[in-house]
Structure formats: structure tokens, C-alpha cells
Amino acid sequence: MVDHAAPDEAARHAGKKARIKAARDRLMAEKTGEKGLILVLTGPGKGKSSSAFGMVMRAMSHGMRVAVVQFIKGAMATGERDFLLTHFADLCEFHTMGEGFTWETQDLERDRAAAARAWTKAKDLIRDDRNRLVLLDEINIALRYDYLDVGEVVDFLKSEKPPMTHVLLTGRNAKAELIGIADLVTEMTVVKHPFRQGIKAQAGIEF
Known part of the structure; x- marks a missing residue:
């Protein structure tokens, strides 16, 4: 059985929502700026x-050209890479430049060299203003271990990123210098994770 609100309750609800909408409309009317964002x-x-990768798909749905550089992931197949290269190679340029997680390579100089190659490729893609969104996947891990100089990355983004290009940087432990210049920063927290219950990484969920 559906409960119907009393007339005075319905009127109060409508009035409250109308006030919220009016305030929201005023707020949105003031937001007229547009720029390429740095997102962490x-x-x-x-x-x-x-x-x-959800943002990558969203950008492509607007006909935007995108590019992806993966700084840590190596040869292991991932669903997102296979999907994008199979179906959207005309809109997405994809480069997997890492050699696996640091505990797999166990070679500092090799990891530094791989990160340097990835950063060189990333700079070329960001400078190309045909790319409206460039994803630097897990660059924060390379920065955390000082495989790259965070000052150089920050200076490049501030001085050479085209005005309308979005650059998206992922990975835990983002450095303060990068957070300082970002337009958007989101921190993911752990509440529960199946790995802690002895469950291995699941296809379609983890990769």
C-alpha cells in the first residue's frame, strides 16, 4: 500500500525543493569558467x-581523443587495455610502459629507466593538443619511489600543458607538490577488500 503525503506535507516538501533548486541554479550560473584540469x-x-578509465570512456563518448600511459603495469593483459585497443584505437592511444610492480623487477635502475621512458612519452602526448585527456596511470607510484623528479613533473604541467587538455594522474601516495597544483583530488579509502579474506584478484574487477 502506498502512503500518500498530506497536502500540507506535500506543499512543504515542494517549497523546500524549490528553494534548493533556486539556490543551485544561482550557484551553477556563477560557474562559467572552463579549462583543462589536473586531476589526481x-x-x-x-x-x-x-x-x-571511466573518465577515459566518458571523454571518448564526447568524441574527444584520449591517450593513456601506464607507468607500472607491465605485460599482463588488462581488460581496459584490450577493450580500448580493440574497439577504440581511433580515439585512444595506449602505451603500457612499465615492467611490473617494483617487487617483481627488484631492479632500481631498470625501474628508473622504465619510468623515464614513460614520462618522455607522456610529455609528448600532453604537448599534442589533439589529446583532450591524457591518463598517467600509476605515475604516483613512480613519483613516490623517486623514479621521477616530482618538481620536473609539476613544472611541466604548469608550463607546458595545453590550456584545454585534462591530465589525470593515479596511484596511491600522491606527493604534496602534485596535490598542490591539482584542480581535483580524490582519495580512495579502504573499508573492506576481498584480498584480505584470501580471495585472489578477480578478472573483470581487478584487471
Whole structure:
């Protein structure tokens, strides 16, 4: 059975929502700026790259050209890379430049060299203003371990990023210098994770 609100309750509800809408409309009317954003997704929780690839898909749905550089992930196949290269190679340029997680390579100089190659590729893609969104997946890990100089990354983004290009940087432990210049920063937290219950990474969820 559906409960129907009394007339005075319905009127109060409508009046409240009308006031909220009017305030929201005023707020939105004041937001007229447009720019290419620097976006940072960080924190220990799952979902940073997943969210980033959601933005990649959203940008492509608007006909925007995008590019992806993966700083840590290596040869292992991932669903997002296979999907984008198979179906959207005309809109998405994808470069997997890492050699796997740091505990797999166990070679500092090799990790630094891989990060340097990835950063060189990233700079070329960002400078190309045909790319409206460039995702630097897990660059924060390379910065955390000082495989790259965070000052150089920050200076490049401030001085050479085209005005309307969005750059999205993911990975836990984002450095303060990067957070300082970002337009948007989201920190993912851990509440529960199946790995802690002895469940391995699941296809379609983790990769």
C-alpha cells in the first residue's frame, strides 16, 4: 500500500525543493569558467584506475581523443587495455610502459629507466593538443619511489600543458607538490577488500 503525503506535507516538501533548486541554479550560473584540469586520484583504496578509465570512456563518448600511459603495469593483459585497443584505437592511444610492480623487477635502475621512458612519452602526448585527456596511470607510484623528479613533473604541467587538455594522474601516495597544483583530488579509502579474506584478484574487477 502506498502512503500518500498530506497536502500540507506535500506543499512543504515542494517549497523546500524549490528553494534548493533556486539556490543551485544561482550557484551553477556563477560557474562559467572552463579549462583543462589536473586531476589526481590517490589513496590506499581500490578504484583509482577504474575511475580513471571511466573518465577515459566518458571523454571518448564526447568524441574527444584520449591517450593513456601506464607507468607500472607491465605485460599482463588488462581488460581496459584490450577493450580500448580493440574497439577504440581511433580515439585512444595506449602505451603500457612499465615492467611490473617494483617487487617483481627488484631492479632500481631498470625501474628508473622504465619510468623515464614513460614520462618522455607522456610529455609528448600532453604537448599534442589533439589529446583532450591524457591518463598517467600509476605515475604516483613512480613519483613516490623517486623514479621521477616530482618538481620536473609539476613544472611541466604548469608550463607546458595545453590550456584545454585534462591530465589525470593515479596511484596511491600522491606527493604534496602534485596535490598542490591539482584542480581535483580524490582519495580512495579502504573499508573492506576481498584480498584480505584470501580471495585472489578477480578478472573483470581487478584487471
